[in-house]
Amino acid sequence: MPKSETLHIRIDPEIKTSVDATLKPLGLSTTEAINIFLHQVVLNGGLPFAIRMPEPNMETIAAMKEAQDISSGRIKTKAYHSVKQLMEDLCSDADD
Structure with missing residues (x-):
């Protein structure tokens, strides 16, 4: 299916740099990772991971x-x- 929609998001520049550095060794761009995430949202009928408060140490x-x-x-x-x-x-x- 051809891609015809554009998604603009604002994120902290440090997060973007960290994400790029994390994904590059995996052979993924941030755009590709976001597309994977969005497909997983559809396949899972919601977020593909649990959201919970962090446990204090x-x-x-x-x-x-x-x-x-x-x-x-x-x-x-x-x-x-x-x-x-x-x-x-x-x-x-x-x-x-």
Whole structure:
């Protein structure tokens, strides 16, 4: 079937460069990869892959728990009412 439609999309230039570099060793152009994707959308009746939220790693989970503990008062932290107070405290800690 002859190609008679044009699709114009705007993407981040860095993404375009990365995509081109990834596809070139596969012998594909970005246009060819987009055509493959669009054919797969039709064949699958939707996106040809699952869309889901990324799973946080253990470090992120620990940071989220720590933030919850701080906000609930289970962990006590210092509070500062100005940047000057913070800087004075930081500088006095550096002297120790």
